[in-house]
Amino acid sequence: MGAINELLNYAQKAWGKEVKQIVESIKLREPFEILVGTVLSQNTNDKNSSIAFMRLKKLTEITPLGIIRVKEEELAKALRVAGLYRERSKRLKELARIIVERYNGDLTWIKCLPLEEARKRLLELPGVGYKTADILLAFYGGRPVLPVDTHIRRIAIRLGYASSKDGYEKIRRALENEIAPEMRIYAHLLLIRFGRNICKARKPLCDVCPITAFCKHFNARAT
DNA sequence: CTCCGGGAAA
DNA sequence: TTTCCTGGAG
Structure with a gap:
């Protein structure tokens, strides 16, 4: 089980209900x-x-x-x-x-x-x-793509799925490799919530983050 | 790399 | 008062 899956597991419990409704209403x-x-x-x-x-x-x-x-x-x-x-x-x-x-x-x-x-x-x-x-x-379009916004990009970099030098497409593909096609829309919204509420740009809440063990950002700071 | 820009939080 | 939030184009 990779870091992204652990993250989505956590995010689903926290925001799954809200996010499912949003997915349906946008469709x-x-x-x-x-x-x-x-x-x-x-x-x-x-x-x-x-x-x-x-x-x-x-x-x-x-x-x-x-x-x-x-x-x-x-x-x-x-x-x-x-x-x-x-x-x-x-x-x-x-x-x-x-x-x-x-x-x-x-x-x-x-x-x-x-x-x-x-x-x-x-x-x-x-x-x-x-x-x-x-x-x-x-x-x-119902296409199996994972739109990458600033939160998702930040999470991908911190977890080590991508480098800050990588462009949009490279980051998107790196994350799509981790997430099943039919889950990507849902994952997109869950990742954004995780980024906004936990893995924030400034002062990330690493003390409540469930996946610090996987996190390059956290482990680089801790040592 | 800079500009575009308001509202809210710090 | 300053900083943060948040993509695209020139």
Whole structure:
């Protein structure tokens, strides 16, 4: 049993119920809504990005045409609470425009195309990088990818699955090797909670962490 | 590598 | 008052 499995075991007991509900609720959403929600969450805490999402929903329908219709200043006003709002309102309108232009507003190809082709097309969209692309592939597309965010990256490095010099793809593959395909969405959310609450960037709670025996970070400090 | 940025916690 | 949180693009 590896460190990641021990970690997930612990995280499941702590946050499993909450996380399962989130997985189910995201699966019911339209792909464009997931995309917008993910863009709003970039470099922003969950609380403020969900407030921004609700304000956006009140302002307009969250579809490519809905975003195109609303004025950029109105969009910026709704997104302000989440920060980075000038960039985001601009990029969101650009994103909506390109999705209409290139795909006639339809994102169902995320589900149908071969995985690498779908990923490639997602990455060509403005405001979509590896993490955002993988969120769509996993949550909407049902693809067996593990989206890697900053928490997951930090955990992977501390546990020794990756080095801080490694790029996104290398870290993703290293972790995917440890986690069964059908468990990856669930594991993604569990890992984030573990990272936020236990394996924090500053002052990690190593005294309550169940896997310090596996942890390079902890053992390097202890000695 | 720097910029984009608000709200909350320290 | 400062620091933290948190990805993508130029």
